[in-house]
Amino acid sequence: MDQAVSLEADAVDVDHPSDVGWTVSEATATPAAPEVAVPGTAGGVAPGEKHAYPPAASRPTQAGPCGIRFDFNIGARVTLPAASQPWQATLRDLDTGNVLFETEIAQGGFMSSKRFFVRFGIEIRQEGRLVFEHRFDARGQDVLVQFPVGTLGDILAWFPYAVKFRERNGCRLTCAMSGLIIPLLRDAYPEIRFVTHAEVVEGQLADTFYATYSMGLFFDDADCNWQPTDFRHVGLHRTAGYILGVDPAERKPALALPDESRPIDEPYVCIAVQASTQSKYWNNPTGWRDVVAFLRTRGFRVVCIDQKPVHGAGLVWNHIPHGAEDQTGDRPLAERARWLRHASAFIGLSSGLAWLAWAAGAPVVMISGFTHPSNEFDTPHRVINWHTCNSCWNDVRHRFDHHDFLWCPRHANTPRQFECTRLITADHVTRMLEAIPQLSGADGSASSLRHS
Secondary structure, X not given: OOOOXXXXXXXXXXXXXXXXXXXXXXXXXXXXXXXXXXXXXXXXOOOOOOOOOOOOOOOXXXXXXXXXXXXXXXXXXXXXXXXXXXXXXXXXXXXXXXXXXXXXXXXXXXXXXXXXXXXXXXXXXXXXXXXXXXXXXXXXXEEEEEOOOOOOHHHHHHHHHHHXXXXXXXXXXXXXXXXXXXHHHHHHOOOOEEXXXXXXXXXXXXXXXXXXXEOOOOOOOOOOOOOOOOHHHHOOOHHHHHHHOOOOOOOOOOOOOOOOOOOOOOOXXXXXXXXXXXXXXXXXXXXXXXXXXXXXXXXXXXXXXXXXOEEEEOOEEEEOOOOOEEOOOOOOHXXXXXXXXXXXXXXXXXXXXXXXXXXHOOOEEEEOOOOOHHHOOOOOOEEOOOOOOOOHHHOOOOOOOOOOOOOOOOOOOOOOOOHHHHOOOHHHHHHHXXXXXXXXXXXXXXXXXXXX
């Protein structure tokens, strides 16, 4: 059973979770939203920087008898007014049968340490008489699932689990996310309300939600308050299933594109070579050049759909490969998805465009060594070299530093730095490409006529 501590303790920070358990005080307060880094890693941000999520309502949104208020925003929250006799409060996990917390209090409130989905049961008594009882039930209730902004792949990976939550619980679901991603999903899911973080705040929507759940990668959540299991154990996308208490099996999101037509007549392959940190790059010095040449000699146009033709930091900069057609730039995601929808294949890294390609239905050749294959969606064309150092991202002994562009926790500043992808050869990648029917011509498509 959790120990009661002061409600005035600091709010839980995603990167530096406090040891606050169930909290009790003579006066209630609302913890701030957790802090999450926005550039795809969901690590922590410095104090004073923008929070990852809109704040919860300042007090529980649901009204019970005798002035009791409760909700399930940021875990279970209960406030109790002043009364002539003290309140006896009990919080249960209805699925495990555990009593999680019990206290006697004259006035104040308490909240759970667990912020992921738990089917809570609340019981409030006075002098042994049951005054109020509530069992979590989201049917017909307004529920918010909120996603951090500034990342593409994570949102596409997590969103299908919010859909599963709605299907399982019968709630009225609102999803808060970047306005750049909403157009990809909104028309495909008319039963879901999509809003930006600003719309949650400006419309005071937080006051309307029965429950709220936050998607993220909580690196330093040692007590598992925000996630029931460390995401590095279960994979980037499946962690959302555990947070929301639904089946963690992966599911692609449906995309609604304003233009579904083929962008060019000739067979083509899309590539994306840029990433947010050098450990994600394919660091073989001639890899991209050789693969682009391989595809072009077989009659395929090679189209680069990265946002930037050049990206890096300090003295390290990565350029669009020679021979690739430049379709980079700040373009709508729906345009990227249109290119991917009709591509014979997509070749990329563990990055957002790989998740978009997966969602769009393109065969994905993923070149990655710093993540374990379990970290991303299943693809038969995963390229990893098991003879090298690998999977540091999924190693709980190494804390990812999203501020270090050259992060390589095991071999930094040695000849082995980035060997996980440096030792992935072009031959390894082209063999994966040859196994794709659209590239081999086994499907009888026009591409087979263009092979040399």
